[in-house]
Every structure is written in structure tokens, then in C-alpha cells.
């Protein structure tokens with residue numbers, strides 16, 4: 001396992017996209033806004049809107065001071081505008097309950113509007129370096145292939161996937177945090193849903209799905 005950890009973490013350091021919400025020194029709020037926007041919208045569409053939001057509302061209290069209608073307008077074409085509504089409600093709560101500071105623990109984050117288990121784990125890890133187990137669609141897919149030998153993860157997340165995600169994490173705290181983002185990026189760039197670029201994959205040799213002869217998916221994904 002340690003070799004897989006090192007290989008994927010090193011691959012990330014050399015190949016990751018330069019995304020503004022991943023740069024050193026970003027605030028909890030910057031990460032939180034990016035996570036809300038990325039929940040259902042691709043990176044390229046999120047980038048300009050996130051930049052605009054951060055210019056306009058660099059802290060939760062700046063957004064909280066504005067009427068909800070402004071947040072909805074600035075959400076623009078990201079889709080699923082209920083996220084803007086929840087983000088605004090979360091900004092108000094952070095301002096009143098946490099003195100304008102995004103809370104850093106998963107439990108506190110989970111209690112905020114619009115934050116589910118993935119988003120809480122992601123913000124706690126990416127913004128504050130807390131040790132969490134991050135499990136999103138990309139990570140589920142990489143784990144299913146690399147460790148499970150399956151073409152796709154189950155249609156909806158299972159408890160066993162979360163248990164495996166915790167089990168395969170590096171023991172070292174820093175390496176575990178890097179692992180969360182590295183596996184996610186591998187899923188976004190290489191181990192993609194429809195046509196994984198296995199020939200470019202740093203863990204091709206260790207991949208269970210490759211070793212088993214790339215078996216077909218055990219169900220037909222929605223939309224195909």
C-alpha cells in the first residue's frame with residue numbers, strides 16, 4: 001500500500017491542476033464556496049463565478065450582509081440555485097454563531113446548511129488540514145477499480161466503500177490529507193468515468209481492474 005500511496009501522491013504533486021481554491025494559504029471560506037459550487041458544476045464553469053464571488057464577498061460576513069437575491073443573481077448559470085440559497089444561509093450562521101470564521105471540524109461543518117458528509121470532510125481536510133476520509137464520486141470510482149477490480153462503483157454509495165476508504169488511507173496525517181486530494185484528482189484527470197486513460201496511470205501495474213482483464217460494468221449507468 002505504501003508504494004501506491006507514494007506513487008499517487010507524487011503524481012498529484014507533479015500533475016495536479018493549478019486551481020485557485022487549492023493554493024497555499026486559501027481561507028476556509030474560499031474552500032467552502034468552491035465546494036458548494038463544485039457539487040454539481042464542472043470546474044471550468046465554476047472558475048469565473050468563484051473568482052467573482054471571492055472579489056465581492058471575501059468573507060462569510062460580506063455575503064451575509066447582502067440580501068439573498070444578490071447571491072442568487074451572482075450564482076448565474078451554475079445551475080441548482082438552491083446551493084446559493086444554502087450558502088447564503090450558511091454565511092449568516094457562520095457570522096452569527098462563529099464570529100465570521102468557518103468552523104474547522106467535520107461535526108460543526110455538518111451542522112451548517114447545505115453541507116453533507118462529503119463537503120464537511122473536504123472542507124475540514126482541504127482548508128484546515130484536519131484528518132478526514134473524503135469520499136466523492138471520483139474517489140469512489142478509483143477505489144472501485146484500483147482496489148475492487150470493478151469497472152464502476154455501485155450506483156449509490158455503500159457503507160463498505162467508506163470503510164475501505166478509511167482502511168486504504170496512509171497512516172501519516174499529512175500523507176493522508178494529500179492522499180484525499182490526490183486520488184480525487186486522479187479520478188478527475190486519468191481514471192475518468194467513461195474512458196480511463198490507463199496507459200497514463202501511475203498505478204497501472206497495481207490496478208485490480210487491469211489485473212482482472214478490465215471486466216465490463218455490472219450495471220448500465222444512468223444516461224447511457
Ligand code: SF4
Nearest residue numbers: 145191198201204207
Ligand atoms: S489503471 Fe486505469 S482503471 Fe486502474 S486506476 Fe489507473 S486509470 Fe483507473
